[in-house]
Amino acid sequence: MTASRRASGIISLVFLAAVLPPVLTVLGAGFTAADPSAWLAQAGSVLGRPSTWRSVRFSIVQAAVSAAISVLVAIPGAYLMAHYRFRGRQIIQSLTLVPFVMPSLIVILAVIGFYGRAGVLGRLFGGNLTFVYSGVGIVIAHTMFNISVALRIIAGGWMQVDERYRWVSASLGEGPPGRLFRLHLPLIAPSLVSAGILVFLYCFVSFGVVLVFGGVRFSTIEVRIFQEMFTNLNLTAAGVLAALQLAVAALLVGLVQFLTRRTGAGSARSGRRFHTRSWRDLPVPARVLAVVYGAAVGLFLFAPLLTVVVRAFTWHGGVGLTSFRSLFGGTVGTREVSEIMQSPLADILLTSLGVATMSAVAGSVLAYIAARSLRDQLPGSIDTVLTLPLAISGVTLSLGLRLLFFGIIPEILLIVLAQSIQAFPLVFRNMRGHMRALPSRYLETGRSLGARPLHLLWTVEIPVLWRGIINTFAFAFAVSLADFTSVLTIGRGRIVTFPIAMYRLIGFQSFDVALALGVLYMGFVGLIFFVVDTTSVQREGEGL
Amino acid sequence: MIELQDIRRDYGNFSLSADLQIHEHELLTLFGESGSGKTTVLRLIAGFETPDSGRILVDGHDITRLPPERREIGYVFQDYTLFPHLNVGQNIAYGLRVQKVPGTERTKRVRELLALTELDGFEDRSVSTLSGGEQQRVALARALAPSPKALLLDEPFSAIDTERRGSLRRHLLHIQRATGIPTVFVTHSRTEALYLSDRLIIMKDGAVVESGSPRDVYERPDSLYAARFTGSVNTFTCEQLLRLPQSWLDATPPDKTDGAHEAPVAVLRPEKLSFSGAAPAGTPGGCLEGTILHVGYFGSYCLYVVETEAGELDVQEEPGGTVGQAVQLCCPDGAIHLLA
Structure with missing residues (x-):
């Protein structure tokens, strides 16, 4: 067995050991060996309910529609990002990621504020717009979240395609439209499929968005698991639903792997040569179209978020900082804001940053170890294993950890564990991309000069990879900061982070104060993205 | 005939000037060191680059501003660049599909080209299963399939091991003679330049240093550079x-x-x-x-x-x-x- 295969094996085992027990705990919840027939009867009744299958159907449909729209909208942007140089390209690339790392509640507030009853669109066009309080609202919010994911993966796929294919095709008489359908799309098909499935999975296990927009009529399996566990206190039903959700998700991940391998993306990457072209190389009509497209997508992504900012600075029709002042010791009605949030702002800030820091440290270190061990290996089955958390719902994982370790491990550490596992696929991918900056010959040279592994780490690896390490850390930090599901499921209200505080303010109808908190949060994320942006190097052929 | 009339292309740190003709049935070799501008000439003819000034004519028609897809000029890269999502037959048929050649005619043409490149029976093979030499021949067949007005070969044998290059050179010569297609061949291999060319052009620092038949350039060079570059x-x-x-x-x-x-x-x-x-x-x-x-x-x-x-x-x-x-x-x- 080669060293890299051994490393794959060990990493897979460790990872499965962390992921499977909590999941199996939830799947088997309510099962007692003493009376298996009762469990079977209960499980059968859950599977027999029409509402179960309605939620399965709705989970699939909303996720499929969100994924299809995200991918379709992302294709032109990905093409431009992958092929052309223009001023602000890097900033735009970073900005598109902002909605992705926003807590679902901010995106929800943004969508309601823009498309909702008293929203900007309603005021512009008149009329009482209600379409957002349905599956449409869910799809809009999911698309906002995930366009950046699709954009990055597809652009990454395009950057892997040797540009000489385009030249050959042109020399054979193929014009731009034919080239798109006969050459580009088949060559980037694996990226399209990957992006589609990744977005599908995010939407399939989405929690907060569906909880708010879905109401009673539209609920996904994820929301049903949470309701069965905490509202109906039906462990068996929660377990059965979690198993059902996992089965559907696993089926889809398997399908992706199968399709990706069949399309033979690897050969497109051999001998790859890729150079971005100047923006001026685009014909003028195409430039105009690109600008229109960019403006439309920008409006779609940022106009709702801008609404959040504007409304946070608005109080009873006027401009002011009252919402912000309320956060620092004000009241809403008769109740103190800190009482509604169930924690003073300073504590929320401290808890949020503390949890996110711990999760980001744990996530980055784990990602570094895994990416470092697998650096010489091509993506393969190990990636399937490490992608597993994407197919496991946040509620299931968090619930499992809580059921397994409640009273043994402090809740805050369980949250850190849950966040690290959940964010791992993305954080690992990010770190793995940065690993390319460390060619084997650097390490081999160091070793031939007598450096031991730890010495190499300090003297070669970290100095070469520091940008990537900071970038990965910042990314993991942002993802953890936005986490709502694990904190709510494990903390059960005792641990208050930004998203939980916002959730409570919204529950108390204190929208303005919630928006002010959202703006503060965005400030934090802006700072993080400044770090991400300044530590980013133009990496080709990479997804998130 | 292809003519490059007073072509100039400036890259800041490198500039190219070229004034040359490629005649009917001719196999012209552009021979020079790396960075001498050989490939740039090819890319200008193919339309992958546009000259700052000058004209490129094919059979008297100005194609200087024409996009590559409307030039009808075949191009073969040194590392084949076969489309990985298509098999051998589909790769060769690609240009024919673009031309909307009917199915039966397309199949016939693909078979002819497979025969010409001695790849009979390879039609359904995946391109990833081919050897370097086979891939290069498929690339050649693909470029020839739409019956281009000229063929441009950018160091097509440099990724092939030395032992196999000899037979590929013979193949190329056979195909070029059989089709009579004007061909421009870029190389920095002395053997290839002398063996294949009807006419040899030596380039240095973006300009033509010398031009003539291989024998003339080798035995009666005008410049010391050409003399040294073509042999001891x-x-x-x-x-x-x-x-x-x-x-x-x-x-x-x-x-x-x-x-x-x-x-x-x-x-x-x-x-x-x-x-x-x-x-x-x-x-x-x-x-x-x-x-x-x-x-x-x-x-x-x-x-x-x-x-x-x-x-x-x-x-x-x-x-x-x-x-x-x-x-x-x-x-x-x-x-x-x-x-x-």
Whole structure:
């Protein structure tokens, strides 16, 4: 067995050991060996309910529609990002990621504020717009979240395609439209499929968005698991639903792997040569179209978020900082804001940053170890294993950890564990991309000069990879900061982070104060993205 | 015919100027060091780059501003660039599909090209299962399929191992002769340049240094650069020439008394020299005495460095000579070529 295969094996085992027990705990919840027939009867009744299958159907449909729209909208942007140089390209690339790392509640507030009853669109066009309080609202919010994911993966796929294919095709008489359908799309098909499935999975296990927009009529399996566990206190039903959700998700991940391998993306990457072209190389009509497209997508992504900012600075029709002042010791009605949030702002800030820091440290270190061990290996089955958390719902994982370790491990550490596992696929991918900056010959040279592994780490690896390490850390930090599901499921209200505080303010109808908190949060994320942006190097052929 | 008329392309740190023609049925080789501008010429003809000034004409039609897809010029890259999502047959048929050639005709043409490139039966093979040479032949067939007006080959054999290059060269020559397609071949391999070309163009620093048939360029180069680039060469200053048998010269040397007598003015290929007794019959115009200083063994021949009164000379001869051995050097009349 080669060293890299051994490393794959060990990493897979460790990872499965962390992921499977909590999941199996939830799947088997309510099962007692003493009376298996009762469990079977209960499980059968859950599977027999029409509402179960309605939620399965709705989970699939909303996720499929969100994924299809995200991918379709992302294709032109990905093409431009992958092929052309223009001023602000890097900033735009970073900005598109902002909605992705926003807590679902901010995106929800943004969508309601823009498309909702008293929203900007309603005021512009008149009329009482209600379409957002349905599956449409869910799809809009999911698309906002995930366009950046699709954009990055597809652009990454395009950057892997040797540009000489385009030249050959042109020399054979193929014009731009034919080239798109006969050459580009088949060559980037694996990226399209990957992006589609990744977005599908995010939407399939989405929690907060569906909880708010879905109401009673539209609920996904994820929301049903949470309701069965905490509202109906039906462990068996929660377990059965979690198993059902996992089965559907696993089926889809398997399908992706199968399709990706069949399309033979690897050969497109051999001998790859890729150079971005100047923006001026685009014909003028195409430039105009690109600008229109960019403006439309920008409006779609940022106009709702801008609404959040504007409304946070608005109080009873006027401009002011009252919402912000309320956060620092004000009241809403008769109740103190800190009482509604169930924690003073300073504590929320401290808890949020503390949890996110711990999760980001744990996530980055784990990602570094895994990416470092697998650096010489091509993506393969190990990636399937490490992608597993994407197919496991946040509620299931968090619930499992809580059921397994409640009273043994402090809740805050369980949250850190849950966040690290959940964010791992993305954080690992990010770190793995940065690993390319460390060619084997650097390490081999160091070793031939007598450096031991730890010495190499300090003297070669970290100095070469520091940008990537900071970038990965910042990314993991942002993802953890936005986490709502694990904190709510494990903390059960005792641990208050930004998203939980916002959730409570919204529950108390204190929208303005919630928006002010959202703006503060965005400030934090802006700072993080400044770090991400300044530590980013133009990496080709990479997804998130 | 393809004409490049007064083409200029400036990249800031490199600029290219070219003025050349590629005739019907001709296989023209652009030969030069890396960075000499050979590939840029190809890319300009293909339309992957646009010149800053000048015109490119194909059969009298100006194609300078035409996009690559409307030029009808085939291009083959050094590492094949076969579309990975298509099999061999589909790769070859790609250009025919673009031209909307009907299915049966397309299949027929693909079969013809497979036969021409000796790849019969490979139609359904995945391109990833082919050897380098096979991939290159598929790339060639694909470029030829839409019957282009010209074929551009950018170092097509450089990714192929040395043993297989010989047969591929023969293949290419056979295909080019069979189709008669004007072809521009870019290479930095001396063997390929001399073996394949109807006409050879030597490029340096973005400009054409010399042009002519391989034999002319090799045996009667105009410039020292071309002489050196096409093979090993002995060079002579005016002063050295005076110490050689004058029958060896192909012309009267210039009278250099202006201080430029240090510059080489004439060249002689080492294989033209032979040790006494081995001189070509009928051309013993005179001999030169010398002593072997060094022997370089190359299998079928040795390269000797011989010290003579005209300086040290490289001599390509059969193995057998030893260091310190006294030799008499012979040379055919007119073998020393005076540079232009």
